[in-house]
Amino acid sequence: MSADFLFGVEVLLNGLMAGVMYSLVALGFVLIFKASGIFNYAQGVMALFAAQTLVGIQTGLIPFSHLINAMLGTKIHHFGWNVPTFIAILITIGIMVLFAIIVEKLILKHLVNQEPIILFMATIGLAYFLEGFGDLMWGAEIKKLDVGIPQGGNLWIEESTAFLGGDDFYGFYLDTLDIYATVIAVILVASLILFSQYTKTGRALRAVADDHQAALSVGISLRTIWVIVWSIAGFVALVAGVMWGAKSGVQFSLSLIALKALPVLMLGGFTSIPGAIIGGLIIGVGEKLFEFLIGAPFLGGATENWFAYMLALVFLIFRPQGLFGEKIIERV
Amino acid sequence: MTDAAFQESYTTPDGRKIGDVVMEMKNISLRFGGVTAIKDISFDIREGEVRAIIGPNGAGKSSMLNVINGFYHPQEGEVWFRGEKRGPMKPYQIARQGIARTFQNIALFKGMSTLDNIMTGRLIHMNTSIASQAFWKGPAEREEIENRERVEKIIDFLEIQTIRKTPVGSLPYGLQKRVELGRALASDPSLLLLDEPMAGMNVEEKEDMSRFILDVNDEFGTTIALIEHDMGVVMDISDRVVVMDYGAKIGDGTPDEVRQDEKVIAAYLGVSHD
Ligand SMILES: Nc1ncnc2c1ncn2[C@@H]1O[C@H](COP(=O)(O)OP(=O)(O)OP(=O)(O)O)[C@@H](O)[C@H]1O
Numbered sequence: 306m307s308a309d310f311l312f313g314v315e316v317l318l319n320g321l322m323a324g325v326m327y328s329l330v331a332l333g334f335v336l337i338f339k340a341s342g343i344f345n346y347a348q349g350v351m352a353l354f355a356a357q358t359l360v361g362i363q364t365g366l367i368p369f370s371h372l373i374n375a376m377l378g379t380k381i382h383h384f385g386w387n388v389p390t391f392i393a394i395l396i397t398i399g400i401m402v403l404f405a406i407i408v409e410k411l412i413l414k415h416l417v418n419q420e421p422i423i424l425f426m427a428t429i430g431l432a433y434f435l436e437g438f439g440d441l442m443w444g445a446e447i448k449k450l451d452v453g454i455p456q457g458g459n460l461w462i463e464e465s466t467a468f469l470g471g472d473d474f475y476g477f478y479l480d481t482l483d484i485y486a487t488v489i490a491v492i493l494v495a496s497l498i499l500f501s502q503y504t505k506t507g508r509a510l511r512a513v514a515d516d517h518q519a520a521l522s523v524g525i526s527l528r529t530i531w532v533i534v535w536s537i538a539g540f541v542a543l544v545a546g547v548m549w550g551a552k553s554g555v556q557f558s559l560s561l562i563a564l565k566a567l568p569v570l571m572l573g574g575f576t577s578i579p580g581a582i583i584g585g586l587i588i589g590v591g592e593k594l595f596e597f598l599i600g601a602p603f604l605g606g607a608t609e610n611w612f613a614y615m616l617a618l619v620f621l622i623f624r625p626q627g628l629f630g631e632k633i634i635e636r637v
Numbered sequence: 638m639t640d641a642a643f644q645e646s647y648t649t650p651d652g653r654k655i656g657d658v659v660m661e662m663k664n665i666s667l668r669f670g671g672v673t674a675i676k677d678i679s680f681d682i683r684e685g686e687v688r689a690i691i692g693p694n695g696a697g698k699s700s701m702l703n704v705i706n707g708f709y710h711p712q713e714g715e716v717w718f719r720g721e722k723r724g725p726m727k728p729y730q731i732a733r734q735g736i737a738r739t740f741q742n743i744a745l746f747k748g749m750s751t752l753d754n755i756m757t758g759r760l761i762h763m764n765t766s767i768a769s770q771a772f773w774k775g776p777a778e779r780e781e782i783e784n785r786e787r788v789e790k791i792i793d794f795l796e797i798q799t800i801r802k803t804p805v806g807s808l809p810y811g812l813q814k815r816v817e818l819g820r821a822l823a824s825d826p827s828l829l830l831l832d833e834p835m836a837g838m839n840v841e842e843k844e845d846m847s848r849f850i851l852d853v854n855d856e857f858g859t860t861i862a863l864i865e866h867d868m869g870v871v872m873d874i875s876d877r878v879v880v881m882d883y884g885a886k887i888g889d890g891t892p893d894e895v896r897q898d899e900k901v902i903a904a905y906l907g908v909s910h911d
């Protein structure tokens with residue numbers, strides 16, 4: 306096989322791995338949107354907050370230490386212990402569930418039956434609040450996140466695929482962290498789908514997504530479902546935050562991964578779980594291949610920054626409801 | 638004319654026992670801004686009977702069902718259920734008390750299959766925790782199977798075996814109505830509210846639906862309150878009828894009594910109904 310072709314395959318694989326992560330982030334949006342009609346602007350900040358919390362607990366940071374020090378004149382920062390990763394993850398999950406309960410109690414409960422735009426505005430407020438709260442709780446500096454997954458090119462894959470090409474092909478270069486992230490995201494997405502298809506709570510989730518009135522009439526409590534959905538979204542945010550955070554540090558820019566989910570949602574439709582998955586893969590592969598085939602050789606590169614949005618725009622013109630979204634038919 | 642006649646339990650001509658008052662509406666008034674949907678209405682529903690609510694379009698019939706199942710909260714009046722005055726309750730809490738319903742404009746879970754739709758009716762009887770469903774499958778699976786058996790019985794009863802796996806959104810209207818009845822039945826309700834179960838059906842479908850309603854009432858002893866426009870059907874299947882017009886109650890009694898009531902006749906003369 307020619308080296309060019311193999312490089313193309315390598316680009317494709319990397320695109321698929323990036324795509325799985327986009328799918329995961331988009332899934333967080335879709336879950337909440339389906340269950341409550343809310344476009345959750347805070348999804349990205351939730352990922353940041355979850356990652357901050359995980360690092361904070363793991364490294365034994367004292368929450369609100371800056372605030373405490375400023376008020377009491379103390380100089381405390383660390384508890385002086387490290388919490389094992391697994392336990393820190395469990396505690397973080399607990400905190401995200403608590404967050405879901407608080408969101409329901411303080412916001413959603415009071416805004417039932419409001420216009421979507423009002424709910425959207427509420428999540429904008431929530432996003433800024435959570436961003437500030439996260440910084441206040443754990444400090445705003447960039448933190449290194451280490452959950453024990455090795456980083457860098459995977460030697461084993463590189464060596465065992467080198468034979469595919471000729472002398473100028475050295476094997477596929479795939480980052481180990483990306484491989485882990487992909488496997489975890491695939492497992493997570495698959496279990497979410499299984500959960501929603503084959504358990505009674507999953508069935509209740511789908512029922513609420515379909516028709517609120519009917520769901521109430523069979524005895525489903527919307528508020529309980531909202532807590533569950535926001536908890537799941539919090540968990541998805543944690544996974545996304547950890548994977549991105551492990552790569553580039555836990556810092557504000559992490560919350561911008563939400564922006565990457567937007568074109569995925571436009572492609573896949575806001576209400577479709579398969580749409581979020583396929584949309585994520587198309588964008589992941591599309592932006593890497595476009596850069597490889599057209600961007601780098603002809604356009605001076607760096608097309609990855611805008612390709613997804615352009616693709617989404619083109620798509621919006623021809624199929625505004627997304628790949629799998631329900632057809633929008635206005636009753637007249 | 639009527640209330641006194643029904644102070645006692647009674648036996649219908651076909652030999653069914655109609656028991657005590659299950660649900661009692663006392664002086665209910667419901668307003669939406671300037672519109673009065675229900676004006677000071679009182680009536681009761683007795684154990685084991687088929688109670689019809691009839692009246693011209695906009696009379697307030699659906700509003701009355703919505704009050705019973707908690708979608709609407711009346712400004713005045715009291716709702717008594719099984720001898721107790723009901724406080725402010727959410728619709729899902731009322732559903733868990735054994736009151737199920739169908740809707741005038743079908744409200745099914747359109748993306749889900751017939752089977753899944755009817756399974757949602759079982760939710761109030763399923764108690765395993767989320768954690769157990771997600772990680773520790775034994776009990777959750779057992780619960781799923783038990784409830785599935787009940788649902789299969791209902792599917793057989795309603796003769797909809799062939800559409801078990803079909804997404805309900807793609808079913809014809811008449812079948813959707815039947816699935817919706819199935820979902821309501823699945824919760825084993827003690828009181829079943831049906832809002833125009835036969836609207837938009839042809840004669841044959843109406844006959845089927847009438848038969849199902851009577852069978853449910855007969856075999857499971859389920860108390861039924863239903864809204865229906867087709868007078869023939871109402872006269873055939875109901876034990877007692879409440880007549881509403883412009884939000885007020887203008888008649889209450891057996892089908893025969895109601896049919897001869899002058900106020901009722903007047904309300905129906907020249908009024909179009911579908
Ligand atoms: N949610 C609501 N908001 C405002 N007005 C309402 C609402 N629900 C019902 N109404 C009004 O209350 C009155 C009674 O409506 P309702 O739907 O109960 O009538 P109905 O007897 O069921 O009529 P139909 O036979 O057409 O179904 C109508 O004037 C209706 O417009």
Ligand SMILES: [Mg+2]
Pocket residue numbers: 698699700741
């Ligand atoms: Mg009505």
